[in-house]
Amino acid sequence: MKPHYLISAVVLLFSSPLYAQNVPPASTNSDIPQSQTQARELFISNLMKKMTLDDKIGQLNLVSVGPENPREQIMADIRADKVGGVFNTVTKHDIRQMQDQVQYSRLKIPPFYAYDVVHGQRTVFPISLGLAASWDMSAVALSARISAEETAADGLNMTFSPMVDITRDPRWGRVSEGFGEDTYLTSRLAYETVKAYQGNDPSAPNNVMANVKHFALYGAVEGGREYNTVDMSLSRMFNDYMPPYKAALDAGAGGVMVALNSVNGVPATSNSWLLKDILRDQWKFHGLTVSDHGAIGGLVKHGVAENDRQAAAMALKAGVDMDMADNMYGKYLKGLLKDGLISQKDIDSAVHDVLTAKWDMGLFVSPYRHLGPVSSDPVDTNAESRLHRKEAREVARTTLVLLKNENQILPLQKKGTIALIGPLADSQRDMMGSWSAAGVAKQSITVLKGMQDALGDKATLLYARGANITNDKTIYDFLNSYDKAVTNDPRTPQQMIDEAVKTAEKADTVVAVVGESQGMSSEASSRTDINIPEAQRELLKALKATGKPLVLVLMNGRPLTLSWENDISNAMLETWFSGTEGGHAIADVLFGDYNPSGKLPMTFPRDVGQIPIYNSMLNTGRPFNPQKPDKYTSRYFDTPNGPLFPFGYGLSYTQFSVSDITLSATTLAAKGDIKASVMVKNTGKVAGATVVQLYMQDVTASISRPVKELRGFEKVYLRPGEEKRVTFSLEEKDLRYFDNQLKWASQPGKFNVFVGLDSQNVKQSSFQLQ
Ligand code: BGC
Numbered sequence: 001m002k003p004h005y006l007i008s009a010v011v012l013l014f015s016s017p018l019y020a021q022n023v024p025p026a027s028t029n030s031d032i033p034q035s036q037t038q039a040r041e042l043f044i045s046n047l048m049k050k051m052t053l054d055d056k057i058g059q060l061n062l063v064s065v066g067p068e069n070p071r072e073q074i075m076a077d078i079r080a081d082k083v084g085g086v087f088n089t090v091t092k093h094d095i096r097q098m099q100d101q102v103q104y105s106r107l108k109i110p111p112f113y114a115y116d117v118v119h120g121q122r123t124v125f126p127i128s129l130g131l132a133a134s135w136d137m138s139a140v141a142l143s144a145r146i147s148a149e150e151t152a153a154d155g156l157n158m159t160f161s162p163m164v165d166i167t168r169d170p171r172w173g174r175v176s177e178g179f180g181e182d183t184y185l186t187s188r189l190a191y192e193t194v195k196a197y198q199g200n201d202p203s204a205p206n207n208v209m210a211n212v213k214h215f216a217l218y219g220a221v222e223g224g225r226e227y228n229t230v231d232m233s234l235s236r237m238f239n240d241y242m243p244p245y246k247a248a249l250d251a252g253a254g255g256v257m258v259a260l261n262s263v264n265g266v267p268a269t270s271n272s273w274l275l276k277d278i279l280r281d282q283w284k285f286h287g288l289t290v291s292d293h294g295a296i297g298g299l300v301k302h303g304v305a306e307n308d309r310q311a312a313a314m315a316l317k318a319g320v321d322m323d324m325a326d327n328m329y330g331k332y333l334k335g336l337l338k339d340g341l342i343s344q345k346d347i348d349s350a351v352h353d354v355l356t357a358k359w360d361m362g363l364f365v366s367p368y369r370h371l372g373p374v375s376s377d378p379v380d381t382n383a384e385s386r387l388h389r390k391e392a393r394e395v396a397r398t399t400l401v402l403l404k405n406e407n408q409i410l411p412l413q414k415k416g417t418i419a420l421i422g423p424l425a426d427s428q429r430d431m432m433g434s435w436s437a438a439g440v441a442k443q444s445i446t447v448l449k450g451m452q453d454a455l456g457d458k459a460t461l462l463y464a465r466g467a468n469i470t471n472d473k474t475i476y477d478f479l480n481s482y483d484k485a486v487t488n489d490p491r492t493p494q495q496m497i498d499e500a501v502k503t504a505e506k507a508d509t510v511v512a513v514v515g516e517s518q519g520m521s522s523e524a525s526s527r528t529d530i531n532i533p534e535a536q537r538e539l540l541k542a543l544k545a546t547g548k549p550l551v552l553v554l555m556n557g558r559p560l561t562l563s564w565e566n567d568i569s570n571a572m573l574e575t576w577f578s579g580t581e582g583g584h585a586i587a588d589v590l591f592g593d594y595n596p597s598g599k600l601p602m603t604f605p606r607d608v609g610q611i612p613i614y615n616s617m618l619n620t621g622r623p624f625n626p627q628k629p630d631k632y633t634s635r636y637f638d639t640p641n642g643p644l645f646p647f648g649y650g651l652s653y654t655q656f657s658v659s660d661i662t663l664s665a666t667t668l669a670a671k672g673d674i675k676a677s678v679m680v681k682n683t684g685k686v687a688g689a690t691v692v693q694l695y696m697q698d699v700t701a702s703i704s705r706p707v708k709e710l711r712g713f714e715k716v717y718l719r720p721g722e723e724k725r726v727t728f729s730l731e732e733k734d735l736r737y738f739d740n741q742l743k744w745a746s747q748p749g750k751f752n753v754f755v756g757l758d759s760q761n762v763k764q765s766s767f768q769l770q
Pocket of ligand 1: 293
């Protein structure tokens with residue numbers, strides 16, 4: 001599909017993005033002063049005049065260091081001007097050794113060095129889904145800033161991050177890497193993260209360039225099955241899935257990684273509509289596009305290229321500048337040019353983008369821009385002193401979501417005897433989550449260590465593993481297929497449960513740390529069953545039978561189905577994979593040294609069969625009404641409608657009240673604004689933070705619009721008894737949407753406004769758009 005006729009509408013949306021309400025104006029490459037742009041263009045055109053065809057093709061080569069591509073070979077290739085960029089090498093020593101080769105090359109064009117720094121480099125922060133659960137822009141910015149500083153301090157120039165794919169399917173393993181289901185929240189976080197990585201200058205020695213991924217729509221793979229097809233209406237695509245990528249570009253992201261999936265039948269890697277019409281022509285992106293790992297060769301398997309050679313031609317012509325890892329460009333571009341199947345312009349345009357990115361990274365000022373002098377190289381790359389533990393703990397605390405707290409069983413008192421049980425209670429590797437970059441598992445704090453540190457000798461802490469992650473050998477072997485990520489206790493399940501029960505019986509309270517191992521929520525880790533594995537549920541059953549108060553600490557990278565766990569437990573704390581300082585942060589919350597304030601960035605279903613289930617759904621002609629249930633309404637008859645825990649949900653150790661909504665007017669004129677405000681009060685006994693959320697509904701429009709769509713939020717901190725007015729401002733442009741002709745406009749009529757502390761318990765008001 002090539003809807004060129006829709007272009008003007010697309011431009012309109014993204015010149016005034018939906019998330020713009022609280023976002024500063026865009027700063028793109030076009031903001032670079034004219035003289036600098038001119039200097040860059042002049043430099044690049046002079047350089048390109050000196051380059052042979054081989055030199056140019058070399059610049060399009062993004063190589064991964066690994067057994068099939070040893071360092072010595074890459075160093076020889078750098079000397080021969082055959083390498084544009086390198087990834088998967090992460091120490092200053094190794095990068096410097098490679099960069100030293102540049103001086104022996106003819107052209108002396110330095111490669112750049114990239115890595116997947118998704119939620120931290122040496123210090124690992126909570127997984128991105130957890131960061132989103134903080135709804136705290138300053139915490140997320142802090143984590144990204146430290147990531148950038150540590151990444152730059154390792155001599156790297158670029159991170160393959162943020163990952164901003166909207167996803168509404170928790171079966172997909174990569175939900176852990178993104179910011180969840182919501183367009184507005186993800187767009188805000190995308191913008192914030194890129195700004196924190198790059199500042200206004202990715203070349204600054206302690207900044208790195210962001211490479212936003214995966215363009216586009218990777219999070220919408222059918223059935224949540226990894227690498228699967230995406231087929232989507234244009235209105236949904238542009239209303240819901242595209243804005244986060246655009247937000248990252250508005251923040252100045254220098255790179256874009258192209259998705260592995262197809263979009264309406266055309267693989268992203270050969271999709272010139274996506275990569276040229278939208279990305280370049282409409283969004284005015286001037287940076288670098290890179291393929292995903294081996295994606296060019298994948299075009300043959302997608303069934304759109306007959307062979308690798310044709311695939312290389314298709315990718316280049318579609319607008320993929322660099323070829324990641326499969327060297328298809330290196331092998332085929334020369335011959336393709338000779339045979340007239342690609343043009344010199346196709347090659348030059350890609351080379352131009354690579355050189356632009358290198359200029360923007362400061363590599364032409366010095367190949368050692370981020371490396372600095374040799375004297376700055378750390379003696380010990382993994383030295384404790386290179387970590388930012390304090391910040392990691394502070395950020396991790398903001399990401400924890402209290403899902404249940406019956407009779408205020410939490411916070412626990414630091415006295416008596418506590419039994420800590422579960423296969424994740426003392427797992428350093430799992431605390432780090434997937435894509436934990438250069439983080440060292442041995443440096444992470446487990447829940448056991450965190451609780452020990454919090455308790456000292458004030459209380460007795462007993463520990464038993466209780467179960468393995470899974471007793472299913474097929475799953476265990478899968479999780480260990482690339483590295484030994486999951487360890488198995490050789491005892492029988494019953495022996496482990498018996499020990500756990502004996503331990504629990506000695507305690508006043510049981511804290512069970514259960515969920516997924518980190519490898520269960522990552523790339524290539526889709527699940528059809530999103531329960532806690534059976535082995536751990538058997539353990540929970542036995543713990544429940546002891547009659548002791550049962551607190552579940554959940555570690556997982558996706559929404560899980562937790563109805564049974566919700567029934568049998570007294571409290572549940574969602575902790576994601578919380579990173580290097582996770583155990584301390586979790587202990588802070590368990591013992592009330594920090595009051596939880598996280599809110600779910602994704603809906604938690606009751607049953608896997610409800611998927612997709614998400615907040616901003618459209619209405620049907622026969623909506624289900626829980627107050628007046630009727631057979632012929634939109635529902636499943638075997639499971640209650642609605643999620644177990646809705647989007648935006650999360651409890652606190654205090655209580656908050658929200659007043660009715662005050663609107664500044666009952667009508668909104670095309671050029672005016674309307675203010676919706678509420679008073680929020682801490683009615684409980686301890687200080688705490690909550691997230692005030694604003695949702696909208698366009699009651700009657702030319703196409704069905706979401707029943708409730710997030711359009712604003714503010715995290716507020718209140719002392720006991722304190723109250724605060726929270727005000728949201730809405731303008732006509734905030735009410736626009738794309739119809740199926742991609743016309744971006746609002747329509748006069750009634751709009752509902754909802755404000756609450758989650759997406760379901762809300763106050764409601766309405767106004768008319770004139
Ligand atoms: C992933 C990307 C990642 C790349 C490089 C791919 O398999 O899809 O997200 O950036 O590998 O590590």
